[in-house]
Each structure stands twice: as C-alpha cells, then as structure tokens.
Amino acid sequence: MKIVVVGGVAAGASVAARARRLDEFAEIVVLERGHHVSFANCGLPYHVGEVIADRSRLLLQTPESLRESLDIDVRVGHEVLRIDRAAKTVTVREVDGGHSYEEPYDELALCTGAEPLRPPLPGIDLPGVHVLRRIGDMDAIKAQLDAAIALAATGARGPVRTVVIGAGYIGLEMAENLKHRGALVDVVEMSDQILPPLDHEMSVPVEHHLRSRGITLHLSTAAAAFAARPDGGLNVELTDSTVLAADLVILSAGVRPNTTLAKEAGLELGARGGITVDTHMRTSDPHIWAAGDSVETPHTVLPGRWLAPLAGPANREARVAAENICGRSTEYRSTQGTSIVKIFDMVAGGTGATERQLLAAEVPYRAVHVHPSGHAGYYPGTAMMQLKVLFAPDTGRILGAQAAGFDGVDKRLDVLATALRAGQTVYDLEEFELAYAPPFGSAKDPVNMAGFVAS
Ligand code: FAD
Known part of the structure; x- marks a missing residue:
C-alpha cells in the first residue's frame, strides 16, 4: 500500500x-x-x-x-x-x-x-504586517522585533510599539510575549470583549488583568487600513478613527x-x-x-x-x-473545543458550548457560577477563580464549562471536560472525589461547589 x-x-x-x-x-x-x-x-x-x-x-x-x-x-x-x-x-x-x-x-x-485570515484592507501587505502560523512567520516577527529593540536600546528612539489585531488566544499570547520583550502593546478587537471563545462575563477579569499589566485594549473597533510612516514604522487606522503607531503589527484575526x-x-x-x-x-x-x-x-x-x-x-x-x-475501524465521534490560554498570571479556558452558542442554537440551558479560590485560602499563593457550568435543565447533562483565574484553572477545566465527554450531569459533580491537600485544592473542590450550587 x-x-x-x-x-x-x-x-x-x-x-x-x-x-x-x-x-x-x-x-x-x-x-x-x-x-x-x-x-x-x-x-x-x-x-x-x-x-x-x-x-x-x-x-x-x-x-x-x-x-x-x-x-x-x-x-x-x-x-x-x-x-x-x-x-x-x-x-x-x-x-x-x-x-x-x-x-x-x-x-x-x-x-x-x-x-490565517488576511482581510483585504489597504496596506495589509506592507512588510511590517505579520501573521503567525509557521516557523518562517515567527522568524520574520522576531527579526523585526529584535532589530527594533536593538535600535531603541541605543536611545535613538522611543520604546518599540506593537499592535495586535484580534484578542483571541493567539493574539493575547502574542500580546503577553511582546510585552515580555519590553514593547508597548495595543490590542484591537472588533467584538465588545476579548477571548471570543468565552462568555462575556468570563472574559472581564482577564480584561482587567491585561490592563493591569500595561496592555492597551481597543474593543468594539477594527483595523481599517495600514500606512507606511516616514520613520519606517506603520500607522494602523481603526474604524473608530483612532490611529495607532506601530513598529510591527500582528494580525491574529482567525x-x-x-x-x-x-x-x-x-x-x-x-x-x-x-x-x-x-x-x-x-x-x-x-x-x-x-x-x-x-x-x-x-x-x-x-x-x-x-x-x-x-x-x-x-x-x-x-x-x-x-x-x-490501515484497515482498523476506529471512529472520531466529536470535538468539544476544549481550550486554554495563559495570559500573564491568569489562565482562562473553556470546553463544550458557551452560553452564547447555546442561545444561538436555541438549546435550553441553565448556568451556575461559583467563585472559589484555586486552593485552600490559608495556604499561600491562591486567588479567586470564576467557574461557570452550563447544563441541560431537564437532565442536568453538562453542556459547557468555562474557568478564569490564577491557580488550578487547568485542573478544573480538564475535570469538567472529562465529565462533559462522559455525558455526566452537573449533579454528578457533587460526588467527584478529587485530589486534595492545601497547596492543590480544597476539601470542597470548586468542581464539587458547582454541583452543590446547581442542586
Ligand atoms: P497546519 O499546522 O496548518 O499544517 C498544515 C500543513 O499543510 C502546512 O504546513 C501547509 O504548508 C501544508 N499544506 C497545505 N496545503 C498544501 C499543499 N497543497 N501541498 C503541500 N503542503 C500543503 N492549538 C491548541 O490546541 N492549543 C494551543 O495552545 C495552540 N496554540 C497555537 C499557537 C499558534 C501560534 C498557532 C499558529 C496555532 C496554535 N494552535 C493551538 C492550533 C494548532 O497549532 C493547530 O490546530 C494545528 O497545528 C493544526 O494542525 P494541521 O496539521 O491541521 O494544520
């Protein structure tokens, strides 16, 4: 063969x-x-x-x-x-x-x-406008960023300015990493929230965190055009008429x-x-x-x-x-879209359907929100997390879950993703016996708490 x-x-x-x-x-x-x-x-x-x-x-x-x-x-x-x-x-x-x-x-x-999507905007093909998909894209971004950082270090010009178009997972990972290199970062998002895979209220704490780490967010506006500047950089014109100066632009629009x-x-x-x-x-x-x-x-x-x-x-x-x-008979049944992102000190992600998607598909649902800490409050290094579980009103079957917080978000998302895949109900969550010691969780785990609140 x-x-x-x-x-x-x-x-x-x-x-x-x-x-x-x-x-x-x-x-x-x-x-x-x-x-x-x-x-x-x-x-x-x-x-x-x-x-x-x-x-x-x-x-x-x-x-x-x-x-x-x-x-x-x-x-x-x-x-x-x-x-x-x-x-x-x-x-x-x-x-x-x-x-x-x-x-x-x-x-x-x-x-x-x-x-990557490259909307047909004026100036989209200018050399400083990048997408990130392949090794070559990364090399081009890094080379331009390194050169701009080196020039800024001579004192010949101000700090490096970057614009990220799109506040999805890749856009926000790039925002964090550009900031990490000392660049100024503007993020432009046409929706009224960051992280479109999450429901609005789940994205808000992450939005605050990004702002607290010096990222400038421009929501409900989009890139309209790119133009070369005499200093070698770019001007990014937004649909709300704002003009952002940039040494490089990252397009992460899906x-x-x-x-x-x-x-x-x-x-x-x-x-x-x-x-x-x-x-x-x-x-x-x-x-x-x-x-x-x-x-x-x-x-x-x-x-x-x-x-x-x-x-x-x-x-x-x-x-x-x-x-x-090769002659076996294996099936791929479905994708639930489990995803996660680290944004500075925060972690956010989801699995299954969002409330927005359930509404659009006219699937009946109920939602529980809990706000527990990631691990026992008396053990250092924890903070409040937001946990949202969506479930069917008649059967309690889990339809989706989202989490945003600092410690232990990945573990809760994976437990909920597994429960969803297994067809379990929000009431089953009460009975989950999860690993516990003070540095890792609480005797009543956030996942158990979601089950308690639902019942
Ligand atoms: P691709 O990786 O796009 O590979 C397809 C390949 O096919 C390409 O190399 C292309 O050159 C080649 N090709 C296309 N047409 C032809 C042709 N006609 N002839 C020959 N070759 C051809 N996913 C996660 O789950 N978690 C993450 O944290 C995450 N982070 C990401 C971060 C970035 C920056 C990016 C870009 C993606 C990320 N993803 C993440 C998504 C994940 O990488 C993709 O889902 C995955 O790579 C898809 O693999 P693929 O093989 O289908 O496609």
Missing part, C-alpha cells in the same frame, strides 16, 4: 507516524510545501517572547528524523497542486526548483490545515480551512467551509481521508458540524484516519 499525506505538521505527521506503526511495509510519502514538518505551532509566540529561547526546541521532528526513525519519505518544499481522483495521482511542484511530477497513491490523506485542493478535486465541503468527513475521517472519495484544521467534525454538544482549529483534535483525527487507512 502506498499512502501519500499532504501537509506535514500536526495532522500530517501524526497520520504518517501512526500508519507506520500499524503497517511496517506501507510506502509512506509526506508532501509539505513549507520547509519544516512537525513543528510546535503552539510554541511560536513563546520563542518571540524568548521564553523558549532555543528555536530548535520547536522543531519536534525533521525530514531526516522521520526518515531514520520511521522510514517515512518526507519531502519539504513540495507543494501538491492538484489531485487526479480517477488516476489516483497528485501533481507535485518543487517549490524551490519549479520542477513538477506526478505521484501515485493508493490512499491519500489531506492534512492541509488552515491559513483562520480559515485550507481546502483549495479538496474543492478543486470535487470533494464535498461542509456549511462552514471545511472538508466533509465521516466518523472514520474519510472524505466523499473512498480513497481520500482528511484530518486537522481543514475538516469539519460534529460538536459534542451543539447540532451540526464545526471547525475546531486545535492541536488535540488534529492529532486525534489523524490517528483515526491512519487507523482506518
């Missing part, structure tokens, strides 16, 4: 590695148009901030390591231009040489991921699934623009599979199929695709 994988990052590298573990004789080819495979996208903001000082730590695998350890033929700088479904071949172009060739497959896995190949090959796409797959991660062509940010999957709570550009789902979907390619 010959398996060809398009895209070599989270989903693509996982499909290839899992397939090799299940079939030692298969020929496995990974075609990646970029110059890196299997790198840690999630770590990119932290190298810009020099929290992860060693760039090579982000390169989890190289073409050579995948070839040596797993006998996978990894070709970077090779872009797949089209799929011939009848002939079962892909047309590949060598990005640097321009040479093209046909590569046959028995089974094809599309792991083409997502691309992503869209990369479906060009699938679309041109006539594969079925879903209502949200992602590739349609069944529970085995098979597309509408029986020999083409897809996984990662480019696919739509059922939501664990909400009706319909959703895009969930997250690393955990990408890896699990890829594993399922590989297992089915």
